[in-house]
Amino acid sequence: MPVPEHFSFTRYLAAKKSVDDRALNRQVWETLRQNLPETSPQNPLHILEIGAGIGTMLERILERKLLRHVMYTAIDNQTENIDAARRRLQSMPGIRILETHKKQGRTANKQEQPLITLQLQERDILHMISLQQGKQLYDLLIAHAFLDLVDLPSSLGGILSLLKPGGLFYFTLNFDGLTLFEPQLDRLLDETIMQLYHHSMDERLQDGRPSGDSRTGRHLFTYLQECGGQILAAGASDWVVYPKEGSYPEDEAYFLHFILHTIETALSGHPELEPATLSSWIQKRQAQIERGELVYIAHQIDFIGKYQP
C-alpha cells in the first residue's frame, strides 16, 4: 500500500480493530467473563466505556457474545468519533441506540429485545468526573487504548469512583514503553527515535495539563492499588503486526502508515533530531510497508479488577 495522501483517525481506529482482536489478552478477557454478574431485563448491567472511539469494543463484545441486558454508555470527546460510532452501530443486531442530546429529531432504532441499550455521548471524562466523582453509577468500566492518554495520578481515583463498590474495571491495551520495528535500519538511530517518541508521550500536555505516560502499563499495578482497585488478572496485549506472504491482513497496512505518521508528527521539529534524518527514516519505513516487509510490535498490558474502595 502506498503512503496515504490523507490520514483519517476514524479509519485508523477501524484498521486497528483486527490488530486489537489478536492482541487482547485472553486470560484477562476470560476473567472478565467469569466475574460478570447475572443480568436480566429488570436488572441490567450499567457499563461506561471511556474514550470509546468509533465503537469497536462494543462490536467485539457483541461478536463474542459477552453480555446481555446491558445499559451501555460510550463516551468520547471527539464529535467525529461519536458520529462514526453511531453509523457503525445503528444497524447492528442486538443494539438499540438512545439519542440523548444534540442530534435532535432522531429516534431510537427499533429492536424487539435489544441485548444492549446504548447511549453515545460526546463527553470529556475529566469533565465528567468533575461533575460525577464518587457517584457510584456503574457496574463495569471499560477503557481500551485510553488510559495512557491521561494523567493517571490525578484522574484514576475519580474515574474508579464512578464504579459501584465491588464493580469491575476492564482496562486494556495500556502502552508500556516498548516499540519495535523490524527489519533494523540503523540500530542507534532506530533506538534514538523510539526513545524520543516515548519521551514525547511523557511530556505531552493537553490544556496545559500532563496527558500521558509511556509506561502506563507497569505503573497501573501501583496506581490501581492506591485507588482501591484489586487486580483479578493482568497480562500482555502486545500489538504484533506482520505481513503474510508480502501483504498485511484487513486494513493493517493503513494502520502501520498511521503509526509512522503519528511518530513523524510527534517528533517533527524535535531539537535532538535533524529534520532530514527523521524524514529519511520515515521514508525507509514507509518503503518497508510498501514492500510488505515491516514488522511492528508495541508492548501493552490488560487489566481486569474489582473496585474495593
Ligand SMILES: C[S@@+](CC[C@H](N)C(=O)[O-])C[C@H]1O[C@@H](n2cnc3c(N)ncnc32)[C@H](O)[C@@H]1O
Ligand atoms: C487511542 S483512541 C482509542 C479509541 C477506542 N477505545 C479504540 O481503541 O478504538 C483514544 C480515544 O480517546 C478519546 N479521548 C481522548 N481524551 C479523552 C477524554 N479526556 N475524554 C473522553 N475521550 C477522550 C479520543 O478521542 C480517542 O477516540
